[in-house]
Amino acid sequence: MLRQRGIKVLPYIISAVMVGTVTALCLLLNGHIDPANFAVIYIMAVVLSAVWWGMRPSIFTSILGVLAFDFFFVHPLFTFAVSDLSYLYIFAGYLAVGIVVSLVASGAREQARHAQEREQRSLVLYRLSREFAASDSIVEVAAAIKKNTGELLECSTAIFTGRLNELFLTDADADFPVDEHERAVATWVLVNGSAAGALTRTLAASKGLYVPLKTVQGTIGVIGLYKWDNGVYDMEMIEVLSGQSSVALQRAILAENARLEDRAKENNRLQAVLLNSISHDLRTPLVSITGALSTLKQDFDSMDASVRSEMLETAHEESLHLNRLVGNLLDITRVESGTLKINIKPCDLRDVIGSSLRVLKDRLENRKTVVEIEDGIFEVPMDFALMMRVFVNLIDNAVKYSAPESIIKISAEISGENVLIKVVDNGFGIPAQDLERVFDKFYRAEKPRQVSGTGLGLSICRGIVEAHHGKIWAANNPSGGASICMEIPAYIKEEKHGK
Amino acid sequence: MENKTGLNVLVVDDERTIRSFLKATLKSKGYSVSEAKDGATANELAASLNPDLVILDLGLPDMDGLDVLKNIRKASNMPVIILSVRDDESDKIGALDLGADDYLTKPFDAGELLARIRSVLRRIQPGTSDTVYKTGKLTMDTARHQVTIGKEPVKLTPIEYEFLKMLVISGGRVATHKRILKDIWNRDEETDDSMHLLRVTVSNIRNKIEPDPNRPVYITTEPGIGYRLSEEE
Numbered sequence: 001m002l003r004q005r006g007i008k009v010l011p012y013i014i015s016a017v018m019v020g021t022v023t024a025l026c027l028l029l030n031g032h033i034d035p036a037n038f039a040v041i042y043i044m045a046v047v048l049s050a051v052w053w054g055m056r057p058s059i060f061t062s063i064l065g066v067l068a069f070d071f072f073f074v075h076p077l078f079t080f081a082v083s084d085l086s087y088l089y090i091f092a093g094y095l096a097v098g099i100v101v102s103l104v105a106s107g108a109r110e111q112a113r114h115a116q117e118r119e120q121r122s123l124v125l126y127r128l129s130r131e132f133a134a135s136d137s138i139v140e141v142a143a144a145i146k147k148n149t150g151e152l153l154e155c156s157t158a159i160f161t162g163r164l165n166e167l168f169l170t171d172a173d174a175d176f177p178v179d180e181h182e183r184a185v186a187t188w189v190l191v192n193g194s195a196a197g198a199l200t201r202t203l204a205a206s207k208g209l210y211v212p213l214k215t216v217q218g219t220i221g222v223i224g225l226y227k228w229d230n231g232v233y234d235m236e237m238i239e240v241l242s243g244q245s246s247v248a249l250q251r252a253i254l255a256e257n258a259r260l261e262d263r264a265k266e267n268n269r270l271q272a273v274l275l276n277s278i279s280h281d282l283r284t285p286l287v288s289i290t291g292a293l294s295t296l297k298q299d300f301d302s303m304d305a306s307v308r309s310e311m312l313e314t315a316h317e318e319s320l321h322l323n324r325l326v327g328n329l330l331d332i333t334r335v336e337s338g339t340l341k342i343n344i345k346p347c348d349l350r351d352v353i354g355s356s357l358r359v360l361k362d363r364l365e366n367r368k369t370v371v372e373i374e375d376g377i378f379e380v381p382m383d384f385a386l387m388m389r390v391f392v393n394l395i396d397n398a399v400k401y402s403a404p405e406s407i408i409k410i411s412a413e414i415s416g417e418n419v420l421i422k423v424v425d426n427g428f429g430i431p432a433q434d435l436e437r438v439f440d441k442f443y444r445a446e447k448p449r450q451v452s453g454t455g456l457g458l459s460i461c462r463g464i465v466e467a468h469h470g471k472i473w474a475a476n477n478p479s480g481g482a483s484i485c486m487e488i489p490a491y492i493k494e495e496k497h498g499k
Numbered sequence: 500m501e502n503k504t505g506l507n508v509l510v511v512d513d514e515r516t517i518r519s520f521l522k523a524t525l526k527s528k529g530y531s532v533s534e535a536k537d538g539a540t541a542n543e544l545a546a547s548l549n550p551d552l553v554i555l556d557l558g559l560p561d562m563d564g565l566d567v568l569k570n571i572r573k574a575s576n577m578p579v580i581i582l583s584v585r586d587d588e589s590d591k592i593g594a595l596d597l598g599a600d601d602y603l604t605k606p607f608d609a610g611e612l613l614a615r616i617r618s619v620l621r622r623i624q625p626g627t628s629d630t631v632y633k634t635g636k637l638t639m640d641t642a643r644h645q646v647t648i649g650k651e652p653v654k655l656t657p658i659e660y661e662f663l664k665m666l667v668i669s670g671g672r673v674a675t676h677k678r679i680l681k682d683i684w685n686r687d688e689e690t691d692d693s694m695h696l697l698r699v700t701v702s703n704i705r706n707k708i709e710p711d712p713n714r715p716v717y718i719t720t721e722p723g724i725g726y727r728l729s730e731e732e
Contacts, residue, residue, distance in 0.1 A: 323606055343588070343723070346691070348698045354713055355720050371713040379698065385588060385722040 011053035015061040018045040023068045035073040039090050042069055046094050050102030054109070058098035066091040121240055124152060128241070132248035141252040142170040142221075145245045149223060152241065153233055158208070158224035161249065162190040167222070176226050177207050186210050186222045193219045198226075199233065211238055213246040221249050270441070281325055285318035292318075320362065324396070328456045331389060332441065335463030342386060342467045344492065346379035349419070353410055355384075356391035363399055372411040380412075380419050381492045386464045393457035394423040394484050402427025402481060418470070418487040426481040435474045458484075504529040506620065509550040511541040511567065512582070513560050517605075521554065524609050538562035545571050552620060554612075555599075557583040557590070565597060572598040578619040582607065588723035592675070595724070601672050602724075614730055618671030632667045634730050637708055637717050639667050648708055658683060659704045666718065666728040675725040701726060 022045050026038040042065040050058035069090070070080055131144045142159040150157045150173060158172035167187045172178055185203050189196050189210040196202035197210040213221035223242060225233065292315040296308060303311075334340040350373055357369060391410070398408045406426035413420050430438060439462045441455070458474075461484070465472040470488035477483055508530045510521045515536070522532045533548055535541040538559045545553060545567075553571065557564035568579055581594045581602045591602045600619045603612060630642035636649045641664060646653045655663065661683050666674055679697060680686045686693045701720075705712045719729045 319606070341587075346695065346698070348702055350702070350713060351698075351715075351720050354715050355722065357714050358716075358719065369714075373713075378702070379695070384720075388722060 011049065011057040012060055015045065015049045015053075015057050016064060018048065019061060019064045019068050022065070023072060026069075027072065030073070038069060038073055039094075042066075043094060043097055046098040047101050050098050051105040053102075054106045055099060055102040058102040059095065062091070062094040062098045066094055117236075121237070124148075124237070124240060125244060128244045128248075132244065132251075135248075136252055136255045138249070138252045138256055139170065141245075141248050145223065145241075145248070146171045146173065149225065149241055149245075152237055153225060154231075155225045155227045155233070157226070158186075160186050160190065160222040160224065161253075162219060162221055165191050170221075172224070175228075176224060178224075182206055182208055182224065186224055189222045190219050197224075198230070209233065211242050213242055213249055215246050215250045217250075220246065220253060278329065282322065285322040285325070288318040289315045289322070317362070324392075327389075328393070328460060331460045332456045332463070335460055335467075340386070340463065340467060342383045342464075344381050344383055344468065346492075347382050347384045347387070349373060349377055349380045349382075349412055349421075352382065352384055352387050353391055353412075356388045356395060359388065359392050360395055360399075363396065366404065367399060368407045369395070370407060370409045372409065374411075374413040377412055377414060377419060377490075380488060380490060382468055382488060383464075386467070390461045390464050390486070391423070393461050397457055397484070398423055398425035398427065398482075401425065406481070414490065415487060417490055419490045421486045421488065422483050424477060424481065424483045426477075426479075428482075429476045429480060430474055430482045432476070435476070438474055439472065461486075503531075505531075506551040507531045507533060507548060508616075509533045509535060509541070509544055509548065509553045511535045511538075511553065511559070511564070512556040513537060513558070514556075517556075524613070528613060536560075538564070538567045541567045542570050545577070546574065549575070550577065551623075552616060553577060553579045554582050554616075555579055557581060557585055557594070565594060568594065568597050568599055576623075578623060580612075580615055580619060582612075591721075591724050595673070595675050596677070614671060618669070618730070621670045622672070632670075634717065634728060636710075639663065641667075646708070653707050655704065655707065658700060659707070662700055663704060663708075663718075663728075666726060669728065671728060671730045673721050673725050673727045677725075679725060 019042070022038075022041050026035075026041060029038070045065055046058055046061045049061040067080065071078060128144075128148055131148065132141060135141050135144050138161060142161065146157045146159050149155075156173035156176045158176040158178055159170045160167050161170045162168070165187075167183060167190055169178060169183075182197075185197050185206045185208070188203065189212050193212050193214055194202070195209065195211045197206040197208050198204060199209055208224045208226040211223045211225065212219045213223060223245065225238075227233075292311040296303070296311050300308070331340075350371070353371055353373075357364065357371075395408060395410070402408070402425040408426075409422075409424040411422045411424070439458045441459045458472075462472050465486050465488065468488050470486055472484065472486045475483050475485060506529075508525050510518055510525070510532055511534075512518050512521070513536050518534050518536070522534065525532050530552075533544055533550060535544050538561045541553075541555070541559075544550070555564050555567060559567070564581065564583065568581070571577065571579060578600045579598070581591075581599045582605060583590070583594075583602070584605045585591075586604045594602055600622065601615050603615060630640060632639045632641075638647045639645070640647075644660070646655055646660070646663065662679065665679065665682055676689055676694065676697065680689060680693050684693060684696065701718060702712075705715050705718060708717055709715045717728060718726055720726055
């Protein structure tokens with residue numbers, strides 16, 4: 001959209017050709033009609049050039065026409081000498097016609113051009129607002145500004161965003177010369193809120209032209225423009241672009257702030273849930289422990305031996321429970337903060353399951369458990385200790401959510417390149433709408449009776465299984481009860497690539 | 500009821516409640532108990548009292564328990580059991596490599612601790628020239644080179660026999676991968692190969708001696724560390 005300064009040569013050449021053509025025509029007609037009438041034919045050329053190209057070409061045509069007319073048709077022929085003053089009037093007439101017509105025509109032309117420009121600008125505006133509306137992140141908006149600016153101004157572009165007078169390069173064309181100096185100019189623009197750089201009065205030695213993106217709150221960004229050929233810019237288009245871009249960028253910044261705020265709120269909510277859950281779940285076993293111990297302390301001698309041992313048993317069991325809760329809290333923090341250290345080595349799967357069952361020995365005292373491992377499965381790459389936590393959690397859940405006399409089955413089979421492991425109970429099952437959510441932190445399925453727990457176990461399991469490049473899901477068995485299934489790669493993935 | 504063992508245990512822990520609970524438990528089993536609440540005192544008492552056993556916490560206020568362990572090991576071979584909340588494999592292996600005899604994570608079962616103490620003390624009591632070891636239904640007679648479950652003899656390969664014997668002689672103390680590979684296979688490094696060999700051996704022995712190999716009761720696994728023979732009464 002840049003307009004070439006300087007003189008366009010083409011209108012003058014065409015004007016000359018026209019005058020030539022008219023002259024040739026008149027030479028043909030010469031002898032048939034009075035040469036004085038040729039003046040009217042010449043004026044056609046003047047009018048045409050005035051209408052098409054404006055005043056200067058029409059004056060040029062007038063002069064050329066008068067000279068040609070004088071040379072060919074005015075006595076003495078083939079000289080520029082004029083014997084009759086009346087031809088001077090004809091010349092003056094040509095000029096006058098040329099000037100008047102070109103003034104009128106150029107006015108019309110100017111209007112048409114304005115209309116065209118207005119249309120184009122509104123097209124640009126429309127296109128910008130449509131593209132900007134489709135993007136609501138700062139990065140997306142910056143990319144859209146970069147793309148449109150580059151296309152409309154035919155230059156390479158860099159988009160900077162600013163916060164508290166600090167400049168961040170958000171997006172830039174590969175050939176935009178972003179260096180220390182250019183950054184300094186862009187920063188100046190950000191701080192001062194007016195354009196600087198090439199083609200301006202400020203810091204004109206820089207390669208790029210930097211335009212502020214201003215809002216009522218101040219400058220929020222800078223567009224850098226750069227042309228290899230040092231060409232000029234359509235300043236009006238820059239105005240339009242920067243205006244639209246500021247609005248879009250401002251909106252994106254606000255949207256992003258809102259998102260951050262939402263996230264902070266969500267974090268707060270989770271923390272509140274966590275605190276609630278922790279204090280409730282930690283306190284529940286503590287209540288039993290304190291209760292049992294304080295009773296023992298007070299009435300030890302007057303108590304039946306059997307009551308005493310029952311109380312002690314309760315306190316002991318609940319303290320183990322409390323320890324598991326604390327362990328889970330530690331685990332979830334490790335999973336969440338990414339500080340979970342995982343050490344995958346071949347492990348005897350049967351040993352991992354057996355060791356987990358051993359940990360739960362007291363809890364499983366009267367429960368029937370069945371372990372079925374398909375022949376051919378021996379070593380599976382996993383982190384022994386972490387997978388034990390998974391099994392302990394899953395088996396513990398199975399105990400919690402099923403009747404005391406029902407069987408818990410742990411099975412492993414080969415499934416393609418994975419080992420498919422299931423912990424199956426014959427309990428109450430999981431409501432269909434909760435099958436996925438049970439792996440969410442603090443989520444606990446609607447339960448048929450008071451079952452204590454933090455709702456952390458399954459999300460820890462998911463974290464650990466995913467760290468093994470595996471997946472975990474829940475399903476209800478057709479015959480009742482729930483299954484938690486895991487697929488873990490059966491082989492250690494080769495880290496090396498084609499040697 | 501107290502029958503004095505005449506053995507002195509040094510308890511190193513900065514928590515008063517834990518010290519007093521340990522003291523009560525140990526005294527009831529006939530041990531005499533000395534206490535240290537920080538590393539400096541522990542170093543001093545270990546040198547001056549020359550206790551028969553040290554129970555050592557790792558998180559001490561003035562230094563790391565491992566430094567106390569190093570210091571003790573410089574001068575003495577006295578049994579040391581680590582008692583810590585740190586439950587990372589690397590912490591455990593680190594302590595065992597520095598010469599700790601065993602490692603127990605807090606919170607712990609008092610019965611378990613007493614069992615570990617007995618096994619560790621057995622190491623330094625040269626007394627019994629017993630060649631017959633029993634745990635649960637499992638009996639090993641090293642003089643006759645015989646292993647039985649109940650009355651049934653068990654056929655073990657020479658390697659399996661040596662491995663089981665090593666665990667039996669360790670008497671409930673953990674045998675680290677490193678030590679097993681060194682003693683049984685004379686290998687210095689825990690390569691993938693040798694670890695595989697070890698797992699196969701353990702799995703095979705379990706198939707032969709465990710009532711339910713899916714739920715081993717005799718040979719138990721210490722994840723990432725080693726194996727131990729659990730002492731069933």
